[in-house]
Amino acid sequence: MRFKFAIGIFLILLLPTVVGAQELRIISENNPPFNFIKHGTLTGSSMEIVQEMLRRMNRTDTIQVLTWARGYNLAVSRPNVVLFSTARTNQRENLFHWVGPLYRVRFGFYAKKESELQLTNLEDAKKVGAIATYKNDVREQLLRSQGFTNLDSSKSPVSNLKKLMSGRVDLWLFSNLGVKRIANQVGVDLDELELVLPYKDYYAYIAISKGTSQNVVNRWREVLDELKQEGTFEKITQQWLPAESIPPVQPASVATKTVSVELRIYTENSPPANYLADGRLQGLSVEIVREILRRHNIPDTIEVVPWARGYALALNQPNVALFSTTRLPQREKLFKWVGPIYSQTWGLYAKQGSGIKIKSLEAARRVARIGTYHQDAKEQYLLAQGFQNLISANKNLSNIRHLIDGSIDLWVSSDFNMPFLARQAGIEPDKLELVFAFKKVQNYIAFSVQTPDAYIYQWQQTLDAIKRDGTYDRLSSRP
Numbered sequence: 170m171r172f173k174f175a176i177g178i179f180l181i182l183l184l185p186t187v188v189g190a191q192e193l194r195i196i197s198e199n200n201p202p203f204n205f206i207k208h209g210t211l212t213g214s215s216m217e218i219v220q221e222m223l224r225r226m227n228r229t230d231t232i233q234v235l236t237w238a239r240g241y242n243l244a245v246s247r248p249n250v251v252l253f254s255t256a257r258t259n260q261r262e263n264l265f266h267w268v269g270p271l272y273r274v275r276f277g278f279y280a281k282k283e284s285e286l287q288l289t290n291l292e293d294a295k296k297v298g299a300i301a302t303y304k305n306d307v308r309e310q311l312l313r314s315q316g317f318t319n320l321d322s323s324k325s326p327v328s329n330l331k332k333l334m335s336g337r338v339d340l341w342l343f344s345n346l347g348v349k350r351i352a353n354q355v356g357v358d359l360d361e362l363e364l365v366l367p368y369k370d371y372y373a374y375i376a377i378s379k380g381t382s383q384n385v386v387n388r389w390r391e392v393l394d395e396l397k398q399e400g401t402f403e404k405i406t407q408q409w410l411p412a413e414s415i416p417p418v419q420p421a422s423v424a425t426k427t428v429s430v431e432l433r434i435y436t437e438n439s440p441p442a443n444y445l446a447d448g449r450l451q452g453l454s455v456e457i458v459r460e461i462l463r464r465h466n467i468p469d470t471i472e473v474v475p476w477a478r479g480y481a482l483a484l485n486q487p488n489v490a491l492f493s494t495t496r497l498p499q500r501e502k503l504f505k506w507v508g509p510i511y512s513q514t515w516g517l518y519a520k521q522g523s524g525i526k527i528k529s530l531e532a533a534r535r536v537a538r539i540g541t542y543h544q545d546a547k548e549q550y551l552l553a554q555g556f557q558n559l560i561s562a563n564k565n566l567s568n569i570r571h572l573i574d575g576s577i578d579l580w581v582s583s584d585f586n587m588p589f590l591a592r593q594a595g596i597e598p599d600k601l602e603l604v605f606a607f608k609k610v611q612n613y614i615a616f617s618v619q620t621p622d623a624y625i626y627q628w629q630q631t632l633d634a635i636k637r638d639g640t641y642d643r644l645s646s647r648p
Contacts, residue, residue: 191385193230195219195251196240201350202409203254203272203373206234214409215254215271218402219375222392236324238305248380251389255376256307259639260314266386268393269374270416272406275345275512275611276308278366281333286340288366289584291315297339301329307371308342330355342368346414364609367512372416372633413496413611417629430624434458434471434490435479439565440589442493442511442612445473454493454510456644458614461631475563477544487619494615495546499553505620507628508613511645513585515547516606520572525579527605530554533579540568540577547581550608569594572601579604 197204197216204216211220211232223230230251235243244252245264254271255261278294280286288294299321302309312320321338323329330351333341343351345364352359375393377386396402397418406415436443442454450471462469474482483491484503493510494500517533519525527533530551539558541548542565551559560577562568569591571577580601582590588598616625635641 191249191382193228193249193251193381193385194243194247195223195230195232195253196235196243197232197253198237198240199234200237200254200347202346204234214406215373215375217405218271218393218396219251219253221396221401221405222389225392225395226388237303238324241305244376244378246378248378249385250378250381251375252378253375254373256371257374257376257637258307258311258371259637259642260310261307261376262637265376265378266381266383267374267376268386268389270372271375272346272373272410272414273370273416274347274373274414275370276311276342276368277345277364278340278342278368279333279348279362280340280365282361282363284339284363286365290366291368294340294366295319299338299340301332301338301341303329303343308344308368311369312342326351327354330357334361340365346410364514367609370509370512370611370636430488430621432467432470432488432490432620432624433482433486434492435474435482436471436492437476437479438473439476439493439586440593441585443473444589444593453645454612454614457510457632457635457641458490458492460635460640460644461628464631464634465627476542477563480544483615483617485617487617489617489620490614491616492614493612495610496613496615497546497550497610499549500546500615503618504615505618505622505625506613506615507625507632509611510613510632511585512609512611513583514606515550515581515583515608515610516587516603517579518572518582518587518601519579519604520575521600521602523578523602525604527579529605530607533605533607534558536578538577538579540571540580542568542581545581546610547583551581565590566594569596569601 199205202213204213219232240252244250255265257267278288294300295317297319299319300312300317302312302320302322303326304322304324309320309322321332326343326347329341332338334355334357348362349359352362375389377389403415403418436455438444441452443450443452450473455471458471459469479491483489494504496506496508517527517539533539534556536558538560541551541559541561543561543563548559548561568577568580572580573596587601591598591601614628
């Protein structure tokens with residue numbers, strides 16, 4: 170009896186070690202720059218992070234590179250499977266345990282530039298002949314959940330691009346961080362492709378299958394947090410990814426600290442993101458900010474002010490939030506950022522029938538008069554590019570009227586704003602034409618630099634939750 174009792178105590182003491190040492194099947198796919206094989210070696214931003222995590226956990230599990238569809242099916246159906254990098258979506262939320270995030274990626278619909286295909290929303294995309302998608306990939310799953318029936322699925326992004334270039338499909342749904350690599354593999358110049366409709370931004374994670382010990386999951390989370398807090402995570406990922414794709418890392422003291430500040434929130438009258446209609450403030454950005462305020466039990470005190478005034482207040486005073494603000498390199502250190510809220514493409518617009526042809530920014534510099542909005546991001550960008558032919562207006566609607574009456578030759582706007590602003594000015598959008606698109610950007614909530622980091626972290630976490638739980642999709646689909 171004494172011997173059996175001793176054996177029982179020994180097994181109990183040993184149990185945590187045995188559980189922690191559970192053999193895992195670790196699966197990835199060939200998807201540069203995140204995880205891929207180069208000269209027979211596994212490498213990439215996510216691959217190097219996972220390899221470092223395994224080293225620190227003293228694990229000897231082998232990483233397998235499989236097709237995405239096969240790896241995904243194994244992770245969904247079996248315990249003790251680790252799959253990376255996996256986009257975390259509302260549809261997948263309860264299918265896995267999540268460790269991350271590892272990076273942020275932007276999905277969009279790409280077309281051949283010569284197609285001159287124009288899309289304004291997902292309903293337009295449903296009407297094209299065929300869309301190339303990657304089998305069991307998050308992008309394909311999202312479109313199926315949205316009711317798409319025109320998907321042409323394959324097991325290779327390379328095949329999808331070949332289909333697009335040969336005319337077998339009309340669109341290809343892919344990510345901003347992968348399109349250049351696939352184009353190079355196929356031998357296609359990036360100038361032959363055009364992003365005709367941005368779709369979604371997502372964070373990629375390590376997905377651990379259900380049925381795996383919670384002790385194992387917790388250990389993976391702890392080690393990734395260690396890498397982030399000490400700077401190893403950023404050191405590895407910045408070798409592979411642009412800064413805007415690397416998730417911000419908050420100090421542990423910030424991440425766990427709850428703060429409350431007396432915040433002043435400003436926006437402008439700029440449809441469709443934020444605008445006044447019958448005296449009521451509305452728009453996608455407004456609804457998102459209101460949802461964040463609601464979840465934090467903060468009163469809705471959003472004020473509408475001229476953009477230049479709001480920008481100056483956010484620049485010079487503490488605890489100020491300004492939206493929607495385009496995030497640009499020259500603004501990066503002027504504010505603290507929460508987002509992105511949405512994407513847009515900037516362009517130069519002319520009066521329909523003007524005959525103006527622009528194929529580059531250099532050519533645009535030779536145009537006599539370009540109307541811009543004072544202190545707007547597009548104006549700041551062109552000034553930084555050396556433009557000296559800008560005519561700045563305090564009211565953006567004035568630019569549209571000046572364009573129609575011939576006081577200016579071009580107007581700087583975006584695909585997101587132009588139709589709404591034109592109608593506000595009493596002009597039908599088809600009276601204007603896009604003559605040159607020159608930059609794709611993302612819009613954020615900008616906070617004054619004196620705002621506490623912990624407060625920024627809370628807002629970002631809440632926005633991420635709004636995107637994960639489907640609230641963002643619901644708000645963005647409203648007419």
